[in-house]
Amino acid sequence: MAATTVVQTNDTRDGIKTSVAASGENVPSPPFEPFTFQGQKDTKDLGLPWSARFPLALEARAIESIPSAISMLRRFTETGQLRSLASHHGGAILIRGLPIKTPLDYSRVAHALGLSPHIEVGRPPLRTVLAPNVKTANEGPPELPIWPHNEYGWSTINPAWLTFCALKVPASGGATPLTSSIYIATQLEERAPAFLEQLRSRGARYTYRYTTEQLVSNTGNSIRGAYGEHVTDEDDGETFRRKVEAEIRRHSERFEWHDDGSLSVTHVVPAIRIHNPTGLKVFFGNITSAWGRSRYHGATRHPFRGDDGSYHPPPQFGDGSPMDVNDLDTLLNIAEEGAVNVNWEKGDLVIIDNYAVQHSRQPWVGERLVLAALWDDDRGERIGDVPEGLELLRQAPKFPIVQTIET
Known part of the structure; x- marks a missing residue:
């Protein structure tokens, strides 16, 4: 992979100073190294006014332990890079190369993002809790697809962020397609x-x-x-x-x-x-x-x-x-045509802005274990509404369960 030339600039989005490559694309600080994979899209083609890769793909270099991964992700979040890069790249980030091997590993790493656990109300799919705020994503049969959706988009109570992690990768299939909600609109x-x-x-x-x-x-x-x-x-x-x-x-x-x-x-x-x-x-x-x-x-x-x-x-x-x-x-058809497939590798972590990105699931053959964690955002609402939408919400209750889960 060719070296990336990086310059410093003040990016007004989110009011955060970030690193921007000579190409104009936001890039993170070490130990992350951006990489490309087949099917990535350009955010400009999705309806955003700037050009960047969707989703952003990062490889974590020289992260050999869970404590190191936790420390790295805390810095990633506390410096503002997580939110800045998520917004710039259409709402989705894939991090590859983390030493995640167990549900507890995943829970500890995901909690380092500094988000609050989301407590589900009225969950339609079957899920099993395996570690703090970590569950199986959906225990429906592997031969059944799951179609594009925003998590709990049918409810007044929905998470702001999602994270997924792959612990077992199937022999074939099982990709998680991601579609920009901006693109669909x-x-x-x-x-x-x-x-x-x-x-x-x-x-x-x-x-x-x-x-x-x-x-x-x-x-x-x-x-x-x-x-x-x-x-x-x-x-x-x-x-x-x-x-x-x-x-x-x-x-x-x-x-x-x-x-x-x-x-x-x-x-x-x-x-x-x-x-x-x-x-x-x-x-x-x-x-x-x-x-x-x-x-x-x-x-x-x-x-x-x-x-x-x-x-x-x-x-x-x-x-x-x-x-x-x-x-x-x-x-x-729009949602499926606009999807980018994340073909999982063991230990992959995907971070999704639930209000900007839909996700789905393809059938698979073999053994697949992708775990999910749902998160709220303490920094305020990430979603707004037109007047007609506000009127609909005024007529619907919204009383979420608020709970802090310690790792």
């Missing part, structure tokens, strides 16, 4: 402007149906798994429902118990929002993944139960009216 404006306007003015409505028992599905969590924060084995039926409903009301007043014991929870939230660090419009949500699941599992018609036994209602506009199938197909 930009492309919608060009290819489906009327749909974009409908999303901006009316928002999106999502319905998740939770069954009494876990299912083998990418959205197979049970009622207790999603909303059983305070449920115990000793609770009677009335107490169970009361505790579950209290958790639901953290982010929705729209729910229904069904005769078979299952539970539907509906959310109405904005779909077109403002990414505060860049001031740019973003498509934010799970319309893409909800439509992908519904179509894939043959669940596009009532009662929306798919071939996997789980329920996959298609997304709607916030007022409950249906979205046009052609518009949904166009939206999903």
